[in-house]
Amino acid sequence: MKSYFFAFLILGAASFVPLISFAQSASTVRVDSLNALLSSEGCSDKQKAASLIASLQDEFETLEYQEGFLTFLRNRAYSYYCFQQMDSAAYWFVQGAKHARSQELWDWQGEMLKNAGNIFLLKADYDSSMFFFERALQVSNETGDSTFLPATYIGKGIVFQHLGELEQAMDAYLQAERISRNQKNLNAQVNAYLNRLTILSDHYPDRIDLAELYATLELCRKHELRANQTTLLQFTAGAAADSGKWDVAMAQYEEGLQIANEIGRIDLEVYHLEGLAELARKRGEHQAALKYIEKGLLNAEKAELVPNQIQLYLQQANISLEIGDYSQAVNSAQKCIALGESTGQKEVYYKAYKYLSNGQKSMGNLSLSLDALEKYIALSEEVLNEQKSNQLSELQTQFESEIKDNEIASLTQEASIASLKLDQQRFMIFGLIVLVIAGVGIGTMFVRQQRLQKKQQMAQIEQRLLRSQMNPHFIFNSMTAIQHYMLQNGAEKAGHYMGTFSKLMRQILEHSRVEFISLGEEVDTLRNYLELQLMRFGNRFAYAINIDETLDENYHHLPPMFAQPFIENSLEHGLFKGLSEKNHIEISMTAQGKDEIAVVIEDTGVGLAEETTSQGHRSLATQITQERLAAFKASSQLASRMKIENKVNEAGEVLGVRVALVLPVKVLISS
Known part of the structure; x- marks a missing residue:
């Protein structure tokens, strides 16, 4: 829409x-x-x-x-x-x-x-x-x-x-x-x-936010903003249809259509007719859907609404296929493609090649069907590649923006320090005769303070650098996983995978800019990552995230991205080779006093020794995590530690790996 x-x-x-x-x-x-x-x-x-x-x-x-x-x-x-x-x-x-x-x-x-x-x-x-x-x-x-x-x-x-x-x-x-x-x-x-x-x-x-959507709709009704009201009805009807409330959706589309007609907005009429046609198709009312489309096409052609014509012809081709009118399906698909190519909107019209191929195949035109299918596959790959390229470009832009912000902040800080030194020197020159002893004392304290500040700044910069190393490492592994997933699955599933991956990347980038995030944000990021991996591994493992009742997801804050590298190690190097028939990862978060939180990651994998020797691999993420813990402790003076060990049964058999992290926790009010 x-x-x-x-x-x-x-x-x-x-x-x-x-x-x-x-x-x-x-x-x-x-x-x-x-x-x-x-x-x-x-x-x-x-x-x-x-x-x-x-x-x-x-x-x-x-x-x-x-x-x-x-x-x-x-x-x-x-x-x-x-x-x-x-x-x-x-x-x-x-x-x-x-x-x-x-x-x-x-x-x-x-x-x-x-x-x-x-x-x-x-x-x-x-x-x-x-x-x-x-x-x-x-x-x-x-x-x-x-x-x-x-x-x-x-x-x-x-x-x-x-x-x-x-x-x-x-x-x-x-x-x-x-x-x-x-x-x-x-x-x-x-x-x-x-x-x-x-x-x-x-x-x-x-x-x-559906509550905000409906509140805005009522506001428009109250103040008689009718054009805005009919537009908002498109969105509320779409939301109702997505949740299976078809009668509600139908009533809202028809209300919007009536208002659009009364105020003379042909463009808004067309959008509501598109919605009614799709809703009728879902309900199996194909003839009603085709009538909505025919009326929508008349209005769209009259008002020269080319994007709407493309969408309506696409709907018409799909419905014609479903009812067995293959000639009409081919005709509608060809019109959709012609208009789409004239405007360059291949992200919409490429689907018409699929309908054209199916229609030609049903009519016995196998050569024409194959030609259309080849074009559909080629355009599908182009659209998917462009979407992936746009997402990666956005990530790169955000990385570059963050680097520039850090450089600007660093230069501003250096300028401030230089200005402060100059002011101090002038003061010392004018007061040197009468305040020589006090000046020496102040100078000594100043130097000591500068050393402490620089030491703390260096630790903070090291911490930011380590977090920035984690992001490319994580993105590299994720993009490798996406490539594998795309080879194993179709473009549609890969597109869904890319959507979930994009949401996760946004969370990772947002969290990389701050020292602490809320417990709820950390848990949500871990869930998104694990759901992504479930799609990748075909639901071959299960996971659980347990949170101590004394912890509040909104008020308790902890450093981000400490648990994820160990979950990644488990999935990549150990989980699917252990003795257990059920592959399982469990993450537990419990309070330890008022200033610390224990994060424990347990799996049912092969264990430390087998994992290391069989792979010949030392996790870069684990090494960076250890360095992050040391840098974090140096910059914040807050406690943090880590312990990694095998889980064994009474017979001495290795049942997996247990990672125990102790991280500082703060109580903050999230914005």
């Missing part, structure tokens, strides 16, 4: 509240009346819009009325937008910005620049779009006017989202929400939330 919400489109031209007042005259009253007509009818009647534009141009031949002239330029551009004349719309928004600047009307300039950015965004000219959004932000910084900021940040977020820079898009939307909340601008606040919701829905569905 990818629809974007532009502030100037949803607000409309007529909703702008002028910030300047001028004395009214007969001429200005006539201009205001013509502007009101152009605002209300400029999107519905092209001939009347042209007539109103000509009349207003005649009025301004002799009239000096800056507010009316700028309103005219904006309404004129908005009318061109409504009739899909994007170049003309962009031109008149830019002209409006230039005129507003010449008159030093900064609120108008920012508004025009923001709308120009939105027009270039619709034209997919992302460089030009970002240029105008940045110019609008610059105007705000220079003048202090912030009325247009929420919509500008929404526009920037959409650009980032189109470019695949999802974290930057989320930041822009959150910034828009924050500013609009402070301005009590509910419409912009909801628009920003909706755009943020599109990212969550497409990429992080588990992060959607």
Whole structure:
């Protein structure tokens, strides 16, 4: 579900509240009346819009009325937008910005620049779009006017989202929400939330807060924000369908469809028709689903909504296959592919090759079926590789950003120390005669303090370096596992594996920046890692995580990533070779007093001696963990220790390995 919400489109031209007042005259009253007509009818009647534009141009031949002239330029551009004349719309928004600047009307300039950015965004000219959004932000910084900021940040977020820079898009939307909340601008606040919701829905569905979603829907109902209401109904209906509440989903899609029809939003009608078609298909009501699709295609073609046409043809091909109408399935798949190739949206249309192959095969066209199947496989691999590349690029960017932050912090600290030394030297020079003894004492204490600080800083830096070593080591092992998993399983399962891996990588990167994380975060990371390994090893082992009742997952904090390397050693080198018929890993966390936590990892593997000699392997992760413990103790002066031993029975047989870690624990309030 990818629809974007532009502030100037949803607000409309007529909703702008002028910030300047001028004395009214007969001429200005006539201009205001013509502007009101152009605002209300400029999107519905092209001939009347042209007539109103000509009349207003005649009025301004002799009239000096800056507010009316700028309103005219904006309404004129908005009318061109409504009739899909994007170049003309962009031109008149830019002209409006230039005129507003010449008159030093900064609120108008920012508004025009923001709308120009939105027009270039619709034209997919992302460089030009970002240029105008940045110019609008610059105007705000220079003048202090912030009325247009929420919509500008929404526009920037959409650009980032189109470019695949999802974290930057989320930041822009959150910034828009924050500013609009402070301005009590509910419409912009909801628009920003909706755009943020599109990212969550497409990429992080588990992060959607349903309570927040329904609360926002009720807010829109209360304040009659009908366009936003029908959009939110798409998401609530989708959530209901995913949880098996099909009747609820159907009612919400139909409610959204009715509202979209009443307010004349064809694009929103199409999204609800897509949802109704998919829901009908799941319920086995194939003919009803095809009727929804046919209506959706009529509307999408009328409004030139190409992405929606691609999705609808894809649905039509799938349903036609299910009911045995192979000719229609082939026809729909071919239309989907043609439109998809014209827009480059292969992440959507590549599936149509699979439907095309199945349709041709059912019709006996085996050669054509094989050709389509080969294209499907090739495109599937391209899409999967691009997704993997994007995820790895994001990880690399975060690594580089962290390194730069550390370098900046280090340089800032060095500059501060140098400045402090210079101040001390000046003080000592001026007070040397009368304070020589005190100066010597202060100098001695200062040197001692500097040595202690540097010693502690070096230990902290060593600790950060060791954590940063763990991340590439862990990523290397995980990517090797992913490669193996992809060779053994299909692209669909590998895609699910990559999604789980991406979530785990995000947790690892976030935790690598801090000294302590909550117990709940550590447990959640371990669970994600073990679930990932369960997928990899085909559920060939079981695990349990036990937490002492005296520990609180939110308030008790411990250093991150100490248990994972030993779990990895167990899985890679010992677990599947032991005497036990059941492969099992157990992690226990118990409090030891108020300042320590014991973390115990036990497995049913081959044991230490066999594990080491059979593999000829010494775990780099274990070595780094030992060094981390030493560096952590040096930097924080808090207790930490480790013991690794075999588990044996009464007969002296090795039943596995037991690792006991004692780590410091802090009681903090998580943000």
